[in-house]
Amino acid sequence: MKTTVSIALDERSYPIDIGTGLLAQLAGGEGLPPGTAALIVTNDTVAPLYGAQLQAALAAHYPAVHQVVLPDGEAHKEWQTLNLIFDALLTHGCDRKVVLYALGGGVVGDMTGFAAACYMRGVPFVQLPTTLLAQVDSSVGGKTAINHPLGKNMIGAFYQPRRVVCDLATLDTLPARELSAGLAEVIKYGPIADMAFFDWLEAHIDALLARERTALAHAVRRSCEIKAQVVAADEREGGLRAILNFGHTFGHAIEAGMGYGVWLHGEGVAAGMVMAAELSLRLGLVDAAFVQRLRALLVRAGLPVWGPVIDAQDNAGRYLALMRVDKKAEAGEIRFVLIDAPGRAVVRAAPDALVREVIDACCAVA
Structure with a gap:
């Protein structure tokens, strides 16, 4: 079919x-x-x-x-x-x-x-x-x-x-590691747009890892439906489309900092989503239960939930420097995709001091 x-x-x-x-x-x-x-x-x-x-x-x-x-x-x-x-x-x-x-x-x-x-x-x-x-x-x-x-x-x-x-x-x-990396991009659609889909993923993550065709077909279709709606509304990322980059600001810093190919893109996004969720928590947008729920699903998908140390001298500083090159940055100010409430994302800035705290906390068990 x-x-x-x-x-x-x-x-x-x-x-x-x-x-x-x-x-x-x-x-x-x-x-x-x-x-x-x-x-x-x-x-x-x-x-x-x-x-x-x-x-x-x-x-x-x-x-x-x-x-x-x-x-x-x-x-x-x-x-x-x-x-x-x-x-x-x-x-x-x-x-x-x-x-x-x-x-x-x-x-x-x-x-x-x-x-x-x-x-x-x-x-x-x-x-x-x-x-x-x-x-x-x-x-x-x-x-x-x-x-x-x-x-x-x-x-x-x-x-x-x-x-x-x-x-x-x-x-x-597809190698198992690549399959897990792809699941990171599937999982992101729940927190930014559809928590009912997130519920479904929690119930079917084992079937997806087992490559059951019916489960894969639903996951691919629903992911594409969400992305299609966002792209149709904002083709050139003038506003709404930026929410599709949940976890990517931190994740791209991981990829660049480690050297391209050391971490797969989806692996960087997974750890980046945890960082973005933790930043959302510290800004009072979500509760700790949501962050833990996201972390638990990523672990079940075989993905990393702790960021790597990319600079032994000033890890957070290196992350910040790389993130200032992110396409969403404006006049040197880093803009993050955060979870305003489960199923709804927002793009906003955050104080460097708070971002440093998040990076330090989320790389502690790297």
């Missing part, structure tokens, strides 16, 4: 298809953007698993199907790797009617989208996310980027895909 969630963005609207066996069904051609050629962008982990299958599915619809295989991992989300995509496009003589297909996780999706936004000033692309994190978050909404040593996702563009195809069968080959 296939279900579809729609992103309503006027002429940039597109469907998110969710189901099992959807990569093979692409051979039918339904919904594929027309083009003179297709370029599959994937990585050296995913290519051996699904590259040939996708090439075969697309071969009936494009005069030429090319593939570029990138090195896997967050550490490679930078200019040199991005240029491999441009190298492939130019080597094969691709014109502006080429269609890019992002086959992989969030790193592949972000870089493919950024390349599509830049090549000949914009060519179409399709997201084919193969990780849980990409299916519920990074493939949806049109954020594309690469990292800079001083900040995560700081160089990029808003550029929407033509469609997103979430084949749940690809999650069968």
Whole structure:
């Protein structure tokens, strides 16, 4: 069975298809953007698993199907790797009617989208996310980027895909650590928008870890529904969309401070959500029971709930310095996504002294 969630963005609207066996069904051609050629962008982990299958599915619809295989991992989300995509496009003589297909996780999706936004000033692309994190978050909404040593996702563009195809069968080959990392992005939707979904996650977290298809289908669909509503209301993160970054301000600091790829994105977000919840508690927005409930679910999902020490001399100071580079910062003032009440998020600043207390408390058992 296939279900579809729609992103309503006027002429940039597109469907998110969710189901099992959807990569093979692409051979039918339904919904594929027309083009003179297709370029599959994937990585050296995913290519051996699904590259040939996708090439075969697309071969009936494009005069030429090319593939570029990138090195896997967050550490490679930078200019040199991005240029491999441009190298492939130019080597094969691709014109502006080429269609890019992002086959992989969030790193592949972000870089493919950024390349599509830049090549000949914009060519179409399709997201084919193969990780849980990409299916519920990074493939949806049109954020594309690469990292800079001083900040995560700081160089990029808003550029929407033509469609997103979430084949749940690809999650069968996902390592357990990556599955848990994806669950962090699923769990975040509860505190910011839907505590009934959070209740459901508490009841079904074991089924999700066991990769039960029905549970995964519901988790992916509900996550995409929430994100679709937020993106439709605020495509370019002028206000509301920032709530989707719950835990990310702290989490991005962890990723940059540790070195990209040492902690997975979802792991940083998990510890970051605990920090953000603790900051919400200390500002009088939520109670201790809520923070403990969030921490308990993250632990059950196999995720870290204590932040790492990224600077032995001044850990909190290093976190603060990295967070000032966050995209939500304004005039050097860090703005955090906090929980105003369970199921409702707010973006606001907090005193540095209080943030230091939170970091010190939440890294105490690192």
